[in-house]
Amino acid sequence: MHRKVLAGFWVLAVGLLLGQPAMAQDIAKLESQVTTFTLDNGLRFIVVERHEAPVFTYFAQVKVGSVNEEAGRTGLAHMFEHMAFKGTTEIGTKDWRKEKRALAQVDEAYARWWEAKLSGSSDSDLDALWQGFEEAQDAAREFVVTNEFGTIIEKNGGTGLNASTQPDVTTYFYSLPSNRLELWAYLESERFERPVMREFYTERDVVIEERRMRTDSSPIGRLIEEFMGLCFLGHPYGQPTVGHLSDLQSFSRQEAEELYRRYYVPGNLVIGLAGDLDPAEVERVARKYFGDWKASPIPEPVRTIEPAQRGERRVAINDPGQPFLLVGFHKPSINDPDAMAYEMLTSLVANGRSSRLHERLVKEEKKAVAVGAITQFPGQLYPGLFLLFAVPAKGVPALDLEEAVLAELERLKDEPVPADELEGVKTRMKANFIRQMQTSQGMVSSLVGSELLEGDWHKGLSYPMDVDAVTAEDLQRVAQECFVKTNRNVGYIITDEEEGADDAS
Secondary structure, eight states: OOHHHHHHHHHHHHHHHHOHHHHHHHHHHHHTTEEEEEOTTSOEEEEEEOTTSSEEEEEEEESOSGGGOOTTOTTHHHHHHHHTTSOBSSSSBSOHHHHHHHHHHHHHHHHHHHHHHHTTOOHHHHHHHHHHHHHHHHHHHTTBOTTHHHHHHHHTTOEEEEEEEOSSOEEEEEEEEGGGHHHHHHHHHHHHHSBOOTTHHHHHHHHHHHHIIIIITOHHHHHHHHHHHHHOSSSGGGSOTTOOHHHHTTOOHHHHHHHHHHHOSGGGEEEEEEESOOHHHHHHHHHHHHTTSOOOOOOOOOOOOOOOOOSOEEEEEEOSSOOOEEEEEEEOOTTSTTHHHHHHHHHHHTSSTTSHHIIIIIIISOOEEEEEEEEEESOSSSOEEEEEEEEEOTTOOTHHHHHHHHHHHHHHHHSOOOHHHHHHHHHHHHHHHHHHHTSHHHHHHHHHHHHHHHSOGGGGTOHHHHHHHOOHHHHHHHHHHHSOGGGEEEEEEEOHHHHHHHHHO
16 A cells, blocks of 8 residues: 555544544545535546555446335346446447347347246247247347457456445446546446346346355255345345346346336436546546436335334244354334444444354354344345344254343343443444555445435545444443344254254154
8 A cells, every 4th residue: 555545544543543533633634535526417426536556446336226126026136237247339249230120039039938928828839939039049149249348347457347236226346547537437338328238038047047056055045035034024125136036037128128227317326436536537537428328317215114023023944054043123224323323233242253242152152153243134225134143053053042142132231331342342343444444445335335325425434433422321222122022033044953853852
């Protein structure tokens, strides 16, 4: 790291330890590195100047995920993320006019097959229609330049090209040399304004295989899917981000295009850049390449509110391998005044070697090989779960850990956290914040996420002060409100040995 930047973060670290006044001054210094602007179409940009190396990191988030999907179309947000790497009307094609006609024939062939399937046509008729569909796909592939989008980035020194879909957001990111800023603007404006969903059904098969590997063939993946359906009876947080298998096997290219047109609009997207950049130059190229993107209405938020839970819910699945325990409690969204208190509770109870459950179950009793907690699961924008998990040691049933987990939660309700323990947790949380801010991607991701989900990028830098504002009384009050039996959800894996013992008894 550049000497001046390293020195700046050392000053920040010292400020965090000295207290609020020094900390506020150092946060103000970080804020001075940030420039923001918004185009006339509503597209927001956050630029962070960090001149330690001649590179920049790109990080963009769109407010669309599995939470926005309709019944029968689960997995479409994730599917479009895959499509965003397939190119545009200019990238990834040998002849767009001919390819466009060929893709229309693919759509028509698939529609004929789907209509016949719904009407109950014979297997022989369906096979013939599917053969016609595959022939149309083969014809369309003749015009494809495979992975041209990624190849362009790689040939120009790009690294870390990737994306992810979560319940609330879809994220895109990579890094490029600073002298490739205009290339970046061209590529991303093309990708977001003029995407082509070529090879859609081939990629759909890739996603189906991804689901099989991560969920259907994974005991923990199956447990989590069952658990989320148990926890959320109404809110779409309960549906899998990868999608239900039957939906993946049936949705069409047109349905993915409909999701794109609705959610990939300028006002529903935030773009962040951090690195060796001139903010004025960034704004110039942004207006040049993104300025013609037509403004569209911002989609409404999810209307469904999860009904209040009236009693404990439990789910168990059988698997011959590793037992596993999940314990979750409903909690408010990231925009709730107690959001930081919940995050602090995860650090206190189960995250890190100094957490209470790690000390008790891993170090002392040796009943678990790992414990952990997640503050916002599966998302942050809407009320989700405070989730604890534990991996039992060999020969220890998952339910043997439940008693210890619940005992530690009861302890939080009954006893205020001692001052020295609370201070230690706060110090660790602020140290983690410093480590995140030391990287361009860590810093810009924090700012972009805060802007998109909380409406203010400044909140991405106020984290240390928010941490210091939480009191032992806050933690006890939140624990008393949240960790009650009627709000509890438990999921676990029973191994063959446990099932056999239960049968014998």
